[in-house]
Amino acid sequence: xxxFAFVVFAFFTAFVGVVxxxxxxxxxxxxxxxxFPLSAAIPIHTVVQLGGNLSRVYLLRRYVMRxxxxxxxxxxxxxxxxxxxxxxxxxxxxxxxxxxxxxxxLTWIPAFTRVGAQGGRFSILGFLATFLGVxxxxxxxxxxxxxxxxxxxxxxxxxxxxxxxxxxxxxxxxAFGLLGVALVQYLPLMLAMVAAATFANWIGAKVLHKMHEGxxxxxxxxxxxxxxxxxxxxxxxxxxxx
Numbered sequence: 001x002x003x004f005a006f007v008v009f010a011f012f013t014a015f016v017g018v019v020x021x022x023x024x025x026x027x028x029x030x031x032x033x034x035x036f037p038l039s040a041a042i043p044i045h046t047v048v049q050l051g052g053n054l055s056r057v058y059l060l061r062r063y064v065m066r067x068x069x070x071x072x073x074x075x076x077x078x079x080x081x082x083x084x085x086x087x088x089x090x091x092x093x094x095x096x097x098x099x100x101x102x103x104x105x106l107t108w109i110p111a112f113t114r115v116g117a118q119g120g121r122f123s124i125l126g127f128l129a130t131f132l133g134v135x136x137x138x139x140x141x142x143x144x145x146x147x148x149x150x151x152x153x154x155x156x157x158x159x160x161x162x163x164x165x166x167x168x169x170x171x172x173x174x175a176f177g178l179l180g181v182a183l184v185q186y187l188p189l190m191l192a193m194v195a196a197a198t199f200a201n202w203i204g205a206k207v208l209h210k211m212h213e214g215x216x217x218x219x220x221x222x223x224x225x226x227x228x229x230x231x232x233x234x235x236x237x238x239x240x241x242x
Contacts, residue, residue, distance in 0.1 A: 002035060007192045014052050014197035018204025019211065021158055021220040022144050025049050025165070026227060043173075043183055047190050050169040052197030053162045059205045060159035065151065071119040072164055075126025080171040082131060097235030099132065099142060100228040106145035107224050113149030121146060129168050139168055141227045144220070154216040155208060 009031055017024025028048065032041040057064065106113050115121070125146050129139040143164050151157035183190070208216075 007196045010193035011196040011200040014200035015204045019207050020223045022223045025140050044186055046169050048193045051194035053166045055198035056162045056201040063155040063159035064163050065156055065160045068122045071122040072126035075123035076130045076167050076171050079127035079130030093235040093238035096231045100231030103141050103228040107221050110149045113146045130171050144224055154213055
């Protein structure tokens with residue numbers, strides 16, 4: 001029953017991820033962590049997201065804004081190599097609260113996502129997305145507003161955002177040595193979840209093509225704002241405010 005439930009949920013979250021431009025990965029992580037220990041939930045989540053996102057990138061490959069990728073990759077490699085050394089002394093709650101507030105500002109005042117040269121912005125974004133991913137499972141929430149700020153179309157946004165998440169997940173697997181973690185017992189589940197996500201991406205891409213641009217942009221803002229508010233709430237809870 002758990003196996004079947006996760007496969008269905010992988011389909012649902014992948015579909016949501018396509019048509020909203022956010023939320024799918026975080027929903028998957030929260031659900032996996034409620035059943036599996038974090039030592040297993042994190043690598044399973046990373047593998048499933050990497051596999052599902054690869055199929056989404058393939059389906060929307062002609063919409064990827066390739067000019068943003070090289071700077072992002074450079075920053076992401078540096079972030080992965082640097083690891084968590086600088087922020088190791090900072091409470092996770094502080095990072096969550098700051099990130100949540102920062103993303104809300106970027107989402108509703110998109111002019112901030114276009115400050116400075118595009119190459120510099122995406123290099124810094126790549127670094128932060130990989131670096132902060134050690135503590136805060138919201139790297140997609142951080143990346144989304146910057147990509148939305150330069151994407152002329154919803155399909156450009158989803159394709160480019162997903163490509164960047166593939167880069168982040170791939171580098172995190174390498175940086176944390178997760179390729180050597182014994183996950184053989186979870187292989188059938190991961191394969192089934194990736195297959196379900198791939199099918200959902202195919203359906204979601206068709207829906208995305210038919211969506212109204214204004215509806216997609218509004219839905220994206222609402223979803224990202226909700227995820228950011230969740231980060232702020234978690235930070236307040238960890239600090240003992242609630």
